[in-house]
Amino acid sequence: MNETEIFKALADPTRRAVFERLVEGEKNATQVREGLDVSQPAISQHLTVLRKAGLVRERRIGRHVNYVVDPNGLTPLLDWFDRYRVYWPARIERLKTLLKELDQ
Amino acid sequence: MNETEIFKALADPTRRAVFERLVEGEKNATQVREGLDVSQPAISQHLTVLRKAGLVRERRIGRHVNYVVDPNGLTPLLDWFDRYRVYWPARIERLKTLLKELDQ
DNA sequence: CCAACAGATAAGCATACACTTATTTGATTC
DNA sequence: GAATCAAATAAGTGTATGCTTATCTGTTGG
Numbered sequence: 648m649n650e651t652e653i654f655k656a657l658a659d660p661t662r663r664a665v666f667e668r669l670v671e672g673e674k675n676a677t678q679v680r681e682g683l684d685v686s687q688p689a690i691s692q693h694l695t696v697l698r699k700a701g702l703v704r705e706r707r708i709g710r711h712v713n714y715v716v717d718p719n720g721l722t723p724l725l726d727w728f729d730r731y732r733v734y735w736p737a738r739i740e741r742l743k744t745l746l747k748e749l750d751q
Numbered sequence: 752m753n754e755t756e757i758f759k760a761l762a763d764p765t766r767r768a769v770f771e772r773l774v775e776g777e778k779n780a781t782q783v784r785e786g787l788d789v790s791q792p793a794i795s796q797h798l799t800v801l802r803k804a805g806l807v808r809e810r811r812i813g814r815h816v817n818y819v820v821d822p823n824g825l826t827p828l829l830d831w832f833d834r835y836r837v838y839w840p841a842r843i844e845r846l847k848t849l850l851k852e853l854d855q
Numbered sequence: 856c857c858a859a860c861a862g863a864t865a866a867g868c869a870t871a872c873a874c875t876t877a878t879t880t881g882a883t884t885c
Numbered sequence: 886g887a888a889t890c891a892a893a894t895a896a897g898t899g900t901a902t903g904c905t906t907a908t909c910t911g912t913t914g915g
Contacts, residue, residue: 651764658758659873670835676892689874691893711882712892721832728829731774731820763903780862793904795863815912816862 648701650723656700661685662693666716669703673715752805754827760804765789766797770820773807777819 657663661683668679680690694714697703702720706713761767765787772783784794798818801807806824810817 650767651762654758654762654767655872658755658762660755661873663754663758667835685873686875687892688876688894692873695893716835721835725832728825728832731771731825759902765903789903790905791862792864792906796903799863 648723650727652700653702653720653724656696656702659693661689662696665690665693666697666702669697669714669716673706673713675711675713679714752827754831756804757806757824757828760800760806763797765793766800769794769797770801770806773818773820777810777817779815779817783818 657666664683665679668674668683676687676690676694679694680687683690694703694705698705698714700720701717701723703714704717706715761770768787769783772778772787780791780794780798783798784791787794798807798809802809802818804824805821805827807818808821810819
């Protein structure tokens, strides 16, 4: 839940890939594994790290365990970015565009 | 310059503290070190990692080397966040407020 | 020039980490 | 209730990482 934990969780490419696959939508561990060249335990371990960092949640459905992205998981990082937003003025225009889209 | 390098650079608490101190303003290695309980080489090594990740730049002035935050250093991470912005709808309101302030 | 000083590099060490194979757990379904 | 299947855990291994002390490099002021 703290910044360090989240940064660390996202710092590993394989684990970030796992997270990105979950962004596509709810998946069980087997589905997450598809296309990734790592063992089943490795996926399980990565999911545990992501869960402890607050980035994903598990949803138990019978014998299956589905994983979903936690909408608030990235919040601490976004807060951190906000603190240093003075250093990304170039982003402002893009955000304006984004917000215009969202207003429609 | 790639996401993994930047995430890794920011994942270490001490190194992130170094970065945050530079956000306060341009500093040389000795000034960065103040208040942090690590050796001079450790600071030097952290600065190298941050520099290779594109987060800070060095400015040589005679015998002194000053370090400054690179304004574009965080861009790859912000791009990454944008890709998953659907997962932080709660942020939109805050950003709107920010943009209003900036418009004035 | 050379003494002094800032900072980088070298070398070594202990721990963390990502991964593997083997095994266990836990929940259906037949 | 035994077989089956998904996922977790155990145990072990090689590498990466963050740190230290010691040494080197390079610039400047006396």
